[in-house]
Amino acid sequence: MGRSQATAHPDVVIVGAGIAGLATAWRLCLGGMKVTILDPNPARAATWTAAGMLAPVTELAYGEAHHLALTMKAAERWPSFAEELEAAAEHSIGFQTCGTLYAALDAGDATELKRLQAFHGTLGLESSILTATETRDLEPLLSPTVRSALIAPGDHQVDNRLAGAALITAVERAGVHIEHAFVTALDGGASWSAGRDNLSLPGFSKSGGFVSEAPRIRVRTDDGSFEAPIVIICAGSWSPLIAGIPDPARPAVRPVRGESLRLGPGSGESLAAARQPLVSHNVRALVHGRPIYLVPRATGEIVIGATSDERGYGTGVLAGGVRQLLDDAREVVPGIDELELIDTSAGLRPATPDNLPLLGPTVMPGLLLATGYWRNGILLAPLMADMLASYLLAGEQCPQEYSPERFSTPAGSL
Amino acid sequence: MGRSQATAHPDVVIVGAGIAGLATAWRLCLGGMKVTILDPNPARAATWTAAGMLAPVTELAYGEAHHLALTMKAAERWPSFAEELEAAAEHSIGFQTCGTLYAALDAGDATELKRLQAFHGTLGLESSILTATETRDLEPLLSPTVRSALIAPGDHQVDNRLAGAALITAVERAGVHIEHAFVTALDGGASWSAGRDNLSLPGFSKSGGFVSEAPRIRVRTDDGSFEAPIVIICAGSWSPLIAGIPDPARPAVRPVRGESLRLGPGSGESLAAARQPLVSHNVRALVHGRPIYLVPRATGEIVIGATSDERGYGTGVLAGGVRQLLDDAREVVPGIDELELIDTSAGLRPATPDNLPLLGPTVMPGLLLATGYWRNGILLAPLMADMLASYLLAGEQCPQEYSPERFSTPAGSL
Numbered sequence: 150m151g152r153s154q155a156t157a158h159p160d161v162v163i164v165g166a167g168i169a170g171l172a173t174a175w176r177l178c179l180g181g182m183k184v185t186i187l188d189p190n191p192a193r194a195a196t197w198t199a200a201g202m203l204a205p206v207t208e209l210a211y212g213e214a215h216h217l218a219l220t221m222k223a224a225e226r227w228p229s230f231a232e233e234l235e236a237a238a239e240h241s242i243g244f245q246t247c248g249t250l251y252a253a254l255d256a257g258d259a260t261e262l263k264r265l266q267a268f269h270g271t272l273g274l275e276s277s278i279l280t281a282t283e284t285r286d287l288e289p290l291l292s293p294t295v296r297s298a299l300i301a302p303g304d305h306q307v308d309n310r311l312a313g314a315a316l317i318t319a320v321e322r323a324g325v326h327i328e329h330a331f332v333t334a335l336d337g338g339a340s341w342s343a344g345r346d347n348l349s350l351p352g353f354s355k356s357g358g359f360v361s362e363a364p365r366i367r368v369r370t371d372d373g374s375f376e377a378p379i380v381i382i383c384a385g386s387w388s389p390l391i392a393g394i395p396d397p398a399r400p401a402v403r404p405v406r407g408e409s410l411r412l413g414p415g416s417g418e419s420l421a422a423a424r425q426p427l428v429s430h431n432v433r434a435l436v437h438g439r440p441i442y443l444v445p446r447a448t449g450e451i452v453i454g455a456t457s458d459e460r461g462y463g464t465g466v467l468a469g470g471v472r473q474l475l476d477d478a479r480e481v482v483p484g485i486d487e488l489e490l491i492d493t494s495a496g497l498r499p500a501t502p503d504n505l506p507l508l509g510p511t512v513m514p515g516l517l518l519a520t521g522y523w524r525n526g527i528l529l530a531p532l533m534a535d536m537l538a539s540y541l542l543a544g545e546q547c548p549q550e551y552s553p554e555r556f557s558t559p560a561g562s563l
Numbered sequence: 564m565g566r567s568q569a570t571a572h573p574d575v576v577i578v579g580a581g582i583a584g585l586a587t588a589w590r591l592c593l594g595g596m597k598v599t600i601l602d603p604n605p606a607r608a609a610t611w612t613a614a615g616m617l618a619p620v621t622e623l624a625y626g627e628a629h630h631l632a633l634t635m636k637a638a639e640r641w642p643s644f645a646e647e648l649e650a651a652a653e654h655s656i657g658f659q660t661c662g663t664l665y666a667a668l669d670a671g672d673a674t675e676l677k678r679l680q681a682f683h684g685t686l687g688l689e690s691s692i693l694t695a696t697e698t699r700d701l702e703p704l705l706s707p708t709v710r711s712a713l714i715a716p717g718d719h720q721v722d723n724r725l726a727g728a729a730l731i732t733a734v735e736r737a738g739v740h741i742e743h744a745f746v747t748a749l750d751g752g753a754s755w756s757a758g759r760d761n762l763s764l765p766g767f768s769k770s771g772g773f774v775s776e777a778p779r780i781r782v783r784t785d786d787g788s789f790e791a792p793i794v795i796i797c798a799g800s801w802s803p804l805i806a807g808i809p810d811p812a813r814p815a816v817r818p819v820r821g822e823s824l825r826l827g828p829g830s831g832e833s834l835a836a837a838r839q840p841l842v843s844h845n846v847r848a849l850v851h852g853r854p855i856y857l858v859p860r861a862t863g864e865i866v867i868g869a870t871s872d873e874r875g876y877g878t879g880v881l882a883g884g885v886r887q888l889l890d891d892a893r894e895v896v897p898g899i900d901e902l903e904l905i906d907t908s909a910g911l912r913p914a915t916p917d918n919l920p921l922l923g924p925t926v927m928p929g930l931l932l933a934t935g936y937w938r939n940g941i942l943l944a945p946l947m948a949d950m951l952a953s954y955l956l957a958g959e960q961c962p963q964e965y966s967p968e969r970f971s972t973p974a975g976s977l
Contacts (some may be wrong), residue, residue: 490880
């Protein structure tokens with residue numbers, strides 16, 4: 150498909166080229182749709198700051214057992230997705246079946262891990278508790294003060310920055326047009342009126358086939374506009390800021406800021422002794438109650454994360470966040486002091502009221518969401534992209550529990 | 564003076580465009596010499612990483628009282644130098660007569676400050692001890708755990724990065740040619756032989772006037788070469804790595820690494836509450852015996868430094884260094900946690916065996932040094948540039964105690 154043709158008459162405009170938007174664009178394009186994706190900085194923001202853990206077991210929180218069906222299925226989707234993406238982009242994305250080791254620093258932390266392992270047991274999840282000696286047999290460079298650990302052999306990782314870069318390559322090769330533009334507003338015109346009657350998707354035949362001669366939504370950017378019958382918002386925390394979305398369709402997302410650090414042996418005249426990662430598993434820990442993780446890349450780099458706070462849309466890196474991450478990570482793996490601090494970054498997790506994603510059509514005809522993936526953006530993106538593609542290409546409904554409708558309010562009530 | 568003329572037949576080639584080389588180039592050029600200065604990255608390296616304290620009193624170490632005549636004179640030189648530089652570059656360099664407050668965190672730190680103040684008293688230096696209450700009256704945002712402080716009203720600061728940028732502008736306007744090249748070797752040819760007989764400077768008449776028809780030294784770079792009768796090495800820690808310098812003339816300098824951090828209110832959608840600096844003095848502290856400083860800029864930025872270690876020539880920023888600086892700085896000014904971490908950097912202080920500079924001619928005819936300024940590069944540069952200019956333009960000898968000869972050894976003895 151020629152790029153100019155794709156630009157001129159796309160079937161779908163996707164707002165946001167993070168991993169959610171890129172994965173969705175890829176699946177839709179492979180399914181035969183003409184896709185334009187709009188983002189001033191593709192594969193940056195939260196996709197860039199993430200650590201890339203694919204960890205449904207150790208990421209599980211009490212009270213969120215109902216998330217588990219989703220995250221486990223999403224994790225199962227990753228190996229084949231990674232294989233297909235690496236083939237399409239012709240480079241590695243660092244998918245590693247490394248397992249996760251969750252370490253406890255004090256007696257309270259150790260008690261908490263035991264409770265967590267019991268919780269896993271009730272859900273049939275694979276995890277077990279290791280003694281201090283067993284833990285250090287697996288990871289000799291952990292601090293001698295580590296008291297015990299939980300091991301979850303099924304919690305893996307991908308290099309999220311490599312995956313983002315690979316997706317850009319893959320979608321462009323598939324014919325997606327990426328426009329480096331900042332979306333300011335949607336204009337659905339007079340075709341929209343509030344109410345459930347309008348939930349049928351414009352452009353669909355009864356048999357599930359897609360018909361592109363349908364009412365169009367105009368997407369305005371900082372320097373132009375695009376039109377398509379289908380618009381998908383994948384703009385993470387920024388999704389609700391787009392003007393022109395009627396209140397009942399407005400994405401129920403808020404930003405939860407987090408910092409992450411990249412440490413490594415450095416380049417050139419290196420100060421670091423080791424070129425190998427200091428640990429071989431994803432290492433999580435409770436450090437006197439505070440959670441921290443260290444994710445080792447094959448390159449020797451270690452990603453350390455993540456802080457969590459709600460301060461609006463600022464993405465500056467706070468000194469206090471860096472301090473806390475370095476202090477706590479060093480409690481777990483003292484050797485990180487001797488690595489170079491290569492990169493600091495802050496991102497905004499798109500949180501929803503129930504911490505589940507927003508996937509599928511809204512009450513505004515033609516407007517869909519694929520966002521709100523919360524702490525699991527990298528993990529969920531391939532599965533969510535499949536689900537949305539099945540909906541748009543074959544008319545299969547998205548799961549009702551992720552429907553954006555669950556947070557929609559009658560027009561004018563906000 | 565035309566640039567091509569300056570390039571073709573310089574009177575002086577200066578190796579290194581840190582603050583030492585730039586200040587020297589400026590004074591020589593204003594005195595009528597044609598100067599070419601070689602550096603791949605002018606005003607970076609240690610000049611960039613420094614904090615810009617002009618602090619002879621609080622920088623003084625026991626056993627180095629004999630440095631005081633030098634550093635006090637260097638500090639006296641700064642106000643007029645700053646004024647002249649700002650006029651030449653037509654922008655501020657952030658020279659501030661802010662004084663330095665030196666805080667003690669525990670009883671041991673407080674005892675140490677009392678000893679230091681007594682030492683100042685024996686040398687006639689202006690400093691006094693403040694109670695905890697007096698300290699917080701001056702700096703309300705210091706930690707409530709600060710027990711006492713020493714105040715040195717004469718210890719000031721300059722924004723070293725602005726000063727570096729201003730010097731680049733000033734020297735270029737004065738006609739200095741800056742060549743972005745990396746120096747690899749000198750070639751003094753057959754004119755050099757070991758021994759004190761050769762200390763007379765080529766190109767000088769007996770009356771002190773400079774004659775440019777003299778034997779030339781060739782300076783080889785990564786992509787060419789330059790020739791001049793006078794070559795001045797101002798390459799900081801890298802000075803001894805230049806090939807072709809005979810052993811007895813080789814600069815007695817070694818690299819002492821240090822990290823510094825820049826924190827500030829950030830730009831754009833800021834997370835930081837305050838746009839004003841958290842402190843108004845240079846704040847130094849002993850934190851359970853470890854020294855730290857926080858230097859506030861008028862912009863709201865605070866420079867925090869500095870670690871110190873010897874690990875060769877690597878200039879990576881170590882995680883452990885950043886951690887220590889953030890931990891200790893927060894003990895003194897808790898509010899820094901809420902500032903953004905804008906910049907991390909590491910530099911190499913050029914240390915000499917006696918911590919005094921290397922200034923003046925070497926045993927290699929035509930080869931001079933202006934380096935080895937140790938922890939005081941920003942402070943010393945204007946005075947050292949004056950002294951070297953007086954030598955080259957008027958034949959006034961540089962102080963014997965800074966002569967590079969004091970570390971020279973007979974040829975072949977190394």
